[in-house]
Each structure stands twice: as structure tokens, then as C-alpha cells.
Amino acid sequence: MSLLDATIKTIAPQNPASRAQAMERLNQLLMPHWALGRLLDLAADLAGMTGQAVPPITRKTIITMAGDHGVVAEGVSKFPQEVTPQMVAGFASGKAGVNVLAKLNGVKVVVVDMGVVGDLSSLVAAGKIISKKIAPGTQNMAQGPAMTREQAIRSLEAGIDVVNTLAHEVDVFGTGDMGIGNTTPSAAIASVLTGQTPAQVTGRGTGLDDAQLAHKVTVIERSLSINQPNPKDGLDVLAKVGGFEIGGIAGVILGAAAKRKPVVVDGFISTAGALIAQSLCPAVTDYIIAAHRSVEPGHRAMQAQLGKEPLLDLNLRLGEGTGAALAMNLVEAAFRVLTEVATFGEAAVSGADK
């Protein structure tokens, strides 16, 4: 059996017993019933995901997947493609947004080259990034499939493999992305898998004006019309209108779920990866924590499709894993409340009138 099939087969729903055990404690915490709202919902989820009433939530790692996109030839981004390897070098230097926010919250960042155009071998040799390069960028999806079905499988398995390698030293995973042009394939995936039109789910990315946005929508419409991705087949969608880093992110999410580890899904591009993962294995959503709601207009429909409400809504549109890095603090907060706040009984405080 392939790594992908074996991983999908391993994914089971949350554990109801450990979840119920955590709920029992959460119901007795020294506060009016459920007065910390979504933090307590999250604590119950953590117990259900990990299968442990006292879930281990200490070691946090964000996997930031980088890749390039042939569709940039259509003029869908304000930034030149050379920015992708430059930003990967920025991550390696520790001076980019995700590095700074991850450091604040005690989160490790692992950067993976899934298919960047450009030579990153010196960063790989220096141990600064991992190479899982499938190819130097995808093909232009406005003219044909972005990748082969075999490359799509390889990108998913690369994400699974990174998780499997790190799993012994990570309690919670997060996702992140880098890739000039990658809001375009993400919007295409969103359109196919949510049923919304390209115009409904396409946004300004790094800052397109009205005419550029309209052009981006037509490029996505053309890509869908030429490729006819099958909405019932996530692998077909990934291959035809996806990206290597998006496949890698989907793989990370599948891999984390198979290991019963929570995975904090970052913004628009990461959520496109989550939709691919959900299409391949619906139970994977039991392990997903939605970090934040992006400025990109399609994000709401995508999160609704996953059945997830995001933790934060701060007008972020950077990617990299920055939203996941911020949300990690709330994940850790949920864990701390579950494990460190006293119960009414322990504190000998009077309860409410019934």
C-alpha cells in the first residue's frame, strides 16, 4: 500500500472517551460554567484529537511549504517569481514574519522547498531548509494541468513524510506557505471544492487593483474550463489546479491527523490544502484547528466547508504560517486552562444556585 493510502487508512475520528474525561474537568473549573467559551471548546478538542484527557501540548512546530507556480506567466501577482527563493532565504535568516511570531510563542519553524524555481541547495546543505522539491515550479494551469497525478501524490507524500520524521518531537503541528502567485491556485481549488464561482472566492492577493483582480478571475475561469477538475476527486483537483506547496500542506494535515496530533491551519493557501485533505479523507477535519480568517474573500466559504470557525480575525493576508504562529498561543492557553486552573472542589469555592 502507498504511504498516502496507508496514512489515510490510519485516520480515525476524535476519541470520545478522552474527550468526555476532559469535559468532566472543564465543567467543574473555577469559573461560571464554560465562561472561557471557545478556549474550553478547544481544550475538549485537544483531548479528543490526542486521545488523552491530559493532552501533551508543549512542543509546537510550523511547517512552511514553499513552491512556485507556472500560472504567474499570466500576470496574476504584483511580485516577481524571484521573491519566492528570496523569502525562503529570509525564513532561513530568521527575520521574516513567521520567524518572529513563532519565536514569541515558542514555536519551531521548519521550511520545506516543495518546488521553488531557483537553486536553494546551499540552504539545504546548511541544514536551514529541507528539500522535497518535486520540480522547479508547476506548469501554467491556464494552459493545462499544473502537475501530473503522480507529482500530486508525491507532493502529498512529501508532507506526510516530513510529519512522520518530526512526529516524535512535536505535539502540535502548524502549516504555512510561501509561493508567489499561490492565491490563484488556492482560489481555483476553493471554487471547485466549495461550489462558489471564481469571482466569489478570488481576492487581491498581495495587492492587485480592480483591473488586475478581474484579470485574475478570468485566468482562474480559463484554468477550470481547460482542465475540468473533478470536484469528487481531491487528487485530480490538486494535480490540475493546485501547487506543490499546497499538496505538501495537505500532506502535513493528513500526516498529523494519522498521528493523532492537532494541526493549526494558517490562512487562505493552507486552507486550500486542508480542502484537498478533506476531499481525500473527510475525517481529517477532526484534527484541524482554523487559525484565523484571512482578508481573502473566499476564506469564509472554505472554512465553512471544513466546518471550522477561525480563532482569530485580524485582517491578516501574509501566509508563511504567521496566523498559525499567533493561534498557537490560544492552543497552548486552552491546554493550560484544562491542566492548571483549579476546580471549584479543589479551591473550596461556593458554586452557583441550581
Next chain:
Amino acid sequence: MSLLDATIKTIAPQNPASRAQAMERLNQLLMPHWALGRLLDLAADLAGMTGQAVPPITRKTIITMAGDHGVVAEGVSKFPQEVTPQMVAGFASGKAGVNVLAKLNGVKVVVVDMGVVGDLSSLVAAGKIISKKIAPGTQNMAQGPAMTREQAIRSLEAGIDVVNTLAHEVDVFGTGDMGIGNTTPSAAIASVLTGQTPAQVTGRGTGLDDAQLAHKVTVIERSLSINQPNPKDGLDVLAKVGGFEIGGIAGVILGAAAKRKPVVVDGFISTAGALIAQSLCPAVTDYIIAAHRSVEPGHRAMQAQLGKEPLLDLNLRLGEGTGAALAMNLVEAAFRVLTEVATFGEAAVSGADK
């Protein structure tokens, strides 16, 4: 001149020069323009508040103000009044919600007895809490003023005094509250100062059912009708339908603003304190960061009155300063992004097409 008058006189708007200096750097950060959204807005605010382009945002303290309320005689809370001193003891033991969340984010918690019913002298003697007790609980506002105008001034000045004592060792203040029954005076204040009806701004507090909620609304209506607080005079509102801890919180906010320190305002009760502070000195809002949106229905109108959008919306309704403790992580994140993320120039990365 009184401490209150002198403090109000000191409060000036944000510094436009330091704000502009910070904006210049924020505009050049290694990311699409303003791609970290509200985190960058917050970073600019921090520079404007502190009057420093590189604002010091390291030492964080939440001041949790506790007090009791005569109006509990009307049956407006599910919990007995004895819970107020029990929870103060809980804070002193470090096992309550605010302690755990503050510890996670490197925040100190200072607990102040502003007017708790019960003897807390052993906690004061042990240095676990500060006593600024005005009186053992307010009077029942459904029968007359909650306190005298002189007590209202003393409660405000107690908050200012706590800030003045701590200011040399604190970069950012936060507020918190404890007091059985205190959503009732807070809703009364909200009604007077936002112009909404008691029914519009009153919520279930620690968990009232429909009949209990309806009763709470009538108690607030009666309190307003008997006392006729003057909406143009925050001191009159505080005296007639406020609370000692609410006055203390308003004092903390005024004191922080006078010292040019940001103040992270917690939930419903803290926002009632902020409305009193705004009524006494409109410029104080330049220093307020709204931590979160409470489940209490009046909170939205109160934050609109302050002109503030909250950072978090997690269905919290605990108070204590728990929302402020969570939001402190975002405040620190804004500071870190401003000071630690490279600019395009520093990182030698290509910019966007113009």
C-alpha cells in the same frame, strides 16, 4: 489640585511624530504592504501611545480590581456574595483563570481589594493583594445611590495610585475585575453612557435563565429611574449606579494614559470602567486597547462608544482580566513585528511592481 484632576490634565493625545516614525518602518517590512493588518495598526498605536518609535513593550501587568455590590440583595446573580472573597483567595493562590493565562504570556497579576465584603487582611499582610478598600460593598442601587460622590472620587484615585506606584516597572497595563453581581452596575453604566435601553445592554452574567434575566433588567430600570444619573457626568454615573472595582478600573485607565502607557481593557465590566474614564476625559481612548468581545450583548455598543474594535472574539464571559491576558500576546506580537521583522531593504528582497 486633586490627584484625579491632575491626572486628567496630564492626558494628551497620541504622539503623531513617533507614530509616523513607526509607520515609516511598518510600510517597508518584508511582506506585502500592511499584510499583517491589525497587528500593524496596533504597532503604530503603541508608538503613538508611548511617544517612542521603538516602544518598550516588555513588562506587562494586569490589575484585577475586586469589589462587592449591594444590588445583589435584589437577586441579580446566580452566585452568593461570599464567592467574591473566595475568588480573591483563588487569585492569591495562583490557580484561577487569570493567573494561568497571565503566566502563559509573561504577565504579572496585581489584585486589589476595592471594596470586598469580608476580611481579606491576612492576604494583604502576606503581600498577596493590595487593599484600597473604600467600604465593604456598595449600597443597593435599586434603592438609592451605590456610593457617595466622594467615594467615587476615592475609587478613581485608588486606581490612579496603584498605576503610579507600579509605573516604573510596567510597560503595558491590563485591567480585570471580580465582584459577584457586577454585570448589573456595568449594564446600568452601559445604558446611561451609550443611550441604549437596559434591555438592550443586559445579559445573563454568570448564567441567568430567561425569567432571571427579565428580573435583572427591571432592577436596572428601577436603579436608573430612582437615581437619574447624569449622562454628561461620569462621576455622577459611577456614584449612582457603579461599583468600587469599576471606579478602580476607570482610575487605572486614566492613570495609564497619563503615564503614556497602553492599557489593555478586558471585558464587559472593564469596559464599563473605560466608559466612565472616557466620560471624564475623552482623550483617554487614545491609550485603550480593547482585548476581546464578551458574550454580554451590551459589549458591542460600549466598544463602539469607545471607538474600539476588540482583538479577540472567543465567547469569553469570565472577566478577572482573562481576555486581557490573552490579548497581551497580540500586543507583544505587534511590538515584535515592528522591532524584529526585517525591511525589504535589510533583507535585499525584490519589491512589488508599482
